[in-house]
Amino acid sequence: MTTTNTQQTDIENMLLWHQVNQFYNQEARALDEEDYATWFTMLADDIHYWMPSRESLFRKDETSDETGNMNHYNESLPSLQLRVARLHSGAAWAEDPRTRYRHLVTNLEVELGDNEGEVKVRSNTLVYRNRLEREEYWLLAKREDVLRITDNSFKVAKRKITPDFSSLLSKNLNVFL
């Protein structure tokens, strides 16, 4: 049996999807395990990591998100590292005992990026946090990423996280999505 061009393209697309999925699973594990050293190796030096806040607006008043409005995150790599430095300071009392984290990443849609060597990925994420006796928090969000293809993996060059809440239903956001 010979392989047609269409089948060849399908196989390449499936391979790319598989590689991106593997990358996200590894990233989710790094975040679950608070292994930020590994997480930072998965981020590009010039990453823009952005999570705007959301409000309930009448449909006619809806506008596109802007970084100039209030954000939960509007980060560069150094500022993400600064946030993690708090956790590793040895004085983050509110993180001891640790929060139990679980990141699920689903609904991957992968397409070629605007620039050579980049792919655009949409995904949904479900993040579960459980803490102390009976605190539990669920977060759902859309993620829109630009991944840069490296020798044997990817790096996240852009991530926009669109959360499915207006008021965050918990006392803090001690987690990355």
Add this chain to the structure above:
Amino acid sequence: MGNIEELKGMIDFKNGHIDRRIFWEDWIYQLELEKLFAKSWLFVAHESQVKNTGDFITTYMGQDNVIVTRHKDGAIHVFTNSCTHRGNRICFADRGKARQFTCNYHGWAFGTNGDLLGMHEEEHYKGHIDKSKNGLQNARVETYKGLVFACFDDEAPRLEEFLGDFRWYLDIILDQTEEGTEFLGGSIRNMYNANWKFGAENFIGDSLHVGWTHASGAKAVSMGHEVPEYMPVDPSSFHANANGHGWEGGIDGVGTLELISSGNPRLVEYYEEQRQSMAKRLGDLRARKIYGSVISATVFPNFSFLPGINTMRTWLPKGPRQFELRAWTMVNKNMPDDIREIVQNACAMTFSPSGIFEMDDGENWENSTIANEGFVTRKQNLHYGLRVGTSRRDDPELPGNISRPMYSDVNQLAFYQRWIDFLTAESWDDIPKVR
């Protein structure tokens, strides 16, 4: 159900003790809604949020949902967000632009001043309704240098009198420039399973938690520099309070600006350029020494802010054991874009739900609240006795009641004095005009 006499005994101002029930009991919370939130002036918006005719936001005064909107006559109106027909909410958006607010249930429509304009199939109502008597309940509205306050009590004094000597402190953030201030777009909201007063009292005077609760954040922003185990007490740092509003902080002029700069000198440089023009408006003490220091403040009862970081926030009560925090970032209108961005990102980095400082506060306030579910635990009074009784009103430089240094419970007790004033008063006649 307790009573007013019982309530009066719950705070020992002389020795600095507070009965934990004030953070827990439903009957006390119901009194707060009736005698405090329905009587006091409350921050509801910044003028920049309702700049043009029809601009509106929705917020809460106590647990009363209200619409804050700019009417066509240019005045800002604040009225209850509940239809006078069956009580349904008439506006479900957090902000936006509207010519009128129409109830989803039967199509009753209200103007941007709260008047009932008409309803679906209005001909049925001919002879059955006086529309002029079925408008929404308007609150009194007054502004102070860009901040919009509202009050549901006709007997309350004017806003300026309510703010009293605290205006001198508010001016430090509101009156730096001729052009004034504005809020950035949007807001950050999150829920705490805690009593709202823990947020308000923390911002009014709790300098001592900074070095301990926020040790992790301080170590992170020091970027490897040694953070002293014991923060030296600056004897000139102070607690100032007036009419239950309070401000606490230092006079080094740079503490907060350096804290949020993360090694980037631009923000400090910008303010150094501004100090001269600020000093013309505010004088040297406020423009050069106070602004820029590590400061936190609360306008009684539930509006707090951090000068320099410029987070402005309300602690909106949702019951005795839950509140919602709504926070905005304020900037001077004439600030260049790069400075706005620094201030905006500094807010998200430090004092927001994801912020490396604020993240640790919620854990404390929630557990300070929930611990009181224990009957025996709840019986033990809390200690608020640090430097109690040390404030003086005759300071040569600073208006209000002043106590130095800032490590004390002085402002917290002044807050609870005002709280007791309100909760035990029959009317505004019983509430001291000046505290």
